[in-house]
Amino acid sequence: MEKTSEYLLELKGLTKTFPGVVASDNVSFQVGHGEIHALLGENGAGKSTLVKMIYGVLQPDGGVMHLHGETYAPANPSAARAHGLGMVFQHFLLFDALTVIENIELGIAPELAKGDLRSRIVEVSEFYGLKLDPDRLVGELSVGQRQRVEIVRCLLQNPRLIIMDEPTSVLTPQEVEVLFRTLRQLASEGCSILYISHKLEEIRALCHKATVLRGGKVVAACTPAEESAKSLAEMMIGDVLVPAKRTETMIGAERLRVDKVSLPSTHQFGVSLKDVSLSVRGGEILGIAGVAGNGQEELMEFLIGERLTRRADAIVIGGVEAGRKGPDARRALGLCPVPEERLGHAAVPGMSLVENTILSARVRKQLAGSGIIDYARTREFMQEIISGFDVRTAGMDHAARSLSGGNLQKFIMGREILQAPSVLIACQPTWGVDAGAAAAIHNALIDLTKNGAAIVVISQDLDELMAISDRIAVIANGALSDPEPVAEVTIESIGRKMGGPSSVEHADVPH
């Protein structure tokens, strides 16, 4: 029945237009049998639109796809799965309150769910070195284990093509190794993999072929192993890349001190902070590495004053005990935060950029000194943010949610940095922005330290932390390791501290 074809998947002139933007513009490329094919591009280059069309989430406006030499036009994800496609999403499609086995059952065709699903899960997960306990609640698993659930769910359907969207962004270097071993094993068995990432070293190590997208178009096709990370990056951004450089700064007085803080998590599947201490001095950047969900959220809530402690001296900002002070009072002391969640935490989605600026900069920029909002002054400050951080928006009065992720990120970083904080706490400072803007944000952080500010950067991007931090600490299962100077650590040594699959405390989750 099946025609033999040189390629497993072939895209010809695939086009998709959204109002005001061509997300995918005449894209053509091929994926061979058993090939690990990288799809490379900045945010907004059109990778996810393309993948959604292949997986049947979106329908193309023009162009055709061939699978095994036959016309392929999936109407929805189930049709794509029926054709032997599997996808591991960046944001996992998992249900926290359901067990591993229930989650897997939900994600596969009803015929496959019949019979002894449990033993097949165990069999597949052991064969590919992805250990899983079928009866655990997904909410209790580490991020790496959750990804395993997604992958095992994919594999149970005997896929011929697996699409992986940024699979390593949430993994420790050791977990990445395990994942790569699994992917190579799959490829050797003839399963093709479409691998989406912007981590260039990984693509060089793993992928056979690469297609580079920019502005919705294919701009290059190459063999990653023959390219350097720098040349790949330049294909991606279409420009020469100048990375941020850390220069010597004067290390000043202690600006932020946290003293032995233990706090239970308020989230159902959260991680409690365990005896966390840290000290950051002026002119210094402290990097905090760690796999998502190891207490970063709880640490952030504590540092920025959303959760208060009984002891006032648990946190000292610029010499003032602040344990009993809320976010506004901490801003007055000079501590500005950039929380991880952009919409809903760092910005109110339905409010305009001007209003969002007032909410955050009111105290430090005296935008409402007498209780009445000074719009003229706010707009002046907004203009500074927009030009200083290249925020692309149709206007200051547009709602925060109308900005793209990268632009919103630039706006939020700009808003906090330009308040001239003496302590800046930034979670994932370059999340979602392109390489050029990331370098600009890094430079702005470095400039801030030259003016004597202390900075804490919480990030899962080790390359970023290695590039800009003076010292690096690791948060794992709610405990913070002693910071080490960046010159004395390696990716491997940090990776070990990040731990493999961390065991989340069961005490937090009554049964």
Added chain:
Amino acid sequence: MDLVANILIGVIIAATPLVFAAIGELVVEKSGVLNLGVEGMMIIGAIAAFATTIETGSILGGIVAAIICGALMALLFAFLTQTLLANQVATGLALTLFGLGLAALIGQGYSGKSAPPFPKLHIPGLSDLPVVGPLLFGHDFLVYLSFALGIGVAWFLNRTRAGLIVRAIGENHDAAHAIGYPVVLIRYATIMFGGACAAVGGAYLSIVQTPLWVENMTAGRGWIALALVVFATWLPGRLYLGAYLFGGITIVQLHSQALGLKVEPQLLAMLPYLATIVVLVIISADRTRARLNAPASLGQTFFASH
């Protein structure tokens, strides 16, 4: 002994409408939708059943009419919240007010009439046993149905693939949609099931419990049913415990009046509601525990962006 049996039978009759309404709402909430219109759907069920029974003389016809009308009320709610993406809380409150008003309008000509007696189960021998007979084998079929319904719902939610999908949608509608489940369609179905159940609860009031039509005769039972779902932490088994507890309080209040206890009747009438508040406070105090079974998407508007 007769008094005890009478009290227990009274408790069962008082609890049954609560069980119907709450079981329906439990399924709705498990799918991630908060329908505060239970009271409105109950009263519509009450008048639909009563009017149909009077006009046709058929009790079964009355119950079917209640099911249809309750489901239609729920369909209205589903259309507003799932298709037009209206706020669920506001729409639910509106549905209650609309239902109370509409039922009063329809019911104008039915005040003072009384429905034919509802047949009760009679198994020769068994039903004639003292105490145990009337307690276990002497009820109308709706009482037995209310138990079958709870067992059926528990089995459906925990043992079937369709039930798993309903739970998944209530837990994370975005993920369920991305996997390819028709979130809106399934919610339409659960909402209409909930409406039908609430209406049967209402019908029980007007054709079994009293059997009379009185304006506002649901008297807040829809709200108690809503509270019961939370009280039961979304577990069908615990829901019966709650419903019979509340039914019990209502009956004890009646009997204490009959026995001439010197307690202000208003104070006793408040009891079920006070108990609701106390239980809600106790449950809310332990947030992680209450959240364990709570559907994570409860009350959130679902909008498919692609």
